[in-house]
Amino acid sequence: GENVEQHPSTLSVQEGDSAVIKCTYSDSASNYFPWYKQELGKRPQLIIDIRSNVGEKKDQRIAVTLNKTAKHFSLHITETQPEDSAVYFCAASGVDSSYKLIFGSGTRLLVRP
Amino acid sequence: EPEVTQTPSHQVTQMGQEVILRCVPISNHLYFYWYRQILGQKVEFLVSFYNNEISEKSEIFDDQFSVERPDGSNFTLKIRSTKLEDSAMYFCASSEIQGFNTGELFFGEGSRLTVL
Numbered sequence: 001g002e003n004v005e006q007h008p009s010t011l012s013v014q015e016g017d018s019a020v021i022k023c024t025y026s027d028s029a030s031n032y033f034p035w036y037k038q039e040l041g042k043r044p045q046l047i048i049d050i051r052s053n054v055g056e057k058k059d060q061r062i063a064v065t066l067n068k069t070a071k072h073f074s075l076h077i078t079e080t081q082p083e084d085s086a087v088y089f090c091a092a093s094g095v096d097s098s099y100k101l102i103f104g105s106g107t108r109l110l111v112r113p
Numbered sequence: 114e115p116e117v118t119q120t121p122s123h124q125v126t127q128m129g130q131e132v133i134l135r136c137v138p139i140s141n142h143l144y145f146y147w148y149r150q151i152l153g154q155k156v157e158f159l160v161s162f163y164n165n166e167i168s169e170k171s172e173i174f175d176d177q178f179s180v181e182r183p184d185g186s187n188f189t190l191k192i193r194s195t196k197l198e199d200s201a202m203y204f205c206a207s208s209e210i211q212g213f214n215t216g217e218l219f220f221g222e223g224s225r226l227t228v229l
Contacts, residue, residue: 099210103158
């Protein structure tokens, strides 16, 4: 089945710096790659997603890149702010009967003021 | 903005007891899911449900688990005889599939289950 690896597990950056989180997936049929932000005790919330027919997508300070050949995708956060501190999960989904998401293990991002 | 709602927010139960977690998915969504997150770990897929039947389930979703859509709005997860390792946050989610493309997954706030 699909497996998603995520690195690093923790990331500490100075406010204003950039943060990059990387994920790799195993199923070449995967076609949808969302990123979720989860604050302590809260539900995961979608922050950006990308489909396999594009290589990059940007939304203000957040961008995601996808390399289908290498089967990896990355989240880039620029000009980080303390409120960006949270756990970030990548996920991958394929076209099958259930459209389930397989999540990475999460990255705890700490933005130091 | 429409939301997935879940009840209860927190349930404490004794080992061996039955638990039912309830969810109301977003009204025009067609796919429903249960995910689980053990404290400090990743979100894990349990089961997906479409057209009034299970479409896929994970290895975690053994015979102790069942799902049901008893009416047009509720979607429930039942754990028949809870074990200590069932303690986790259980998230319900729903999505509106767009053609052959996976749609955005909307999560509920979660139901925290504590098994003593």
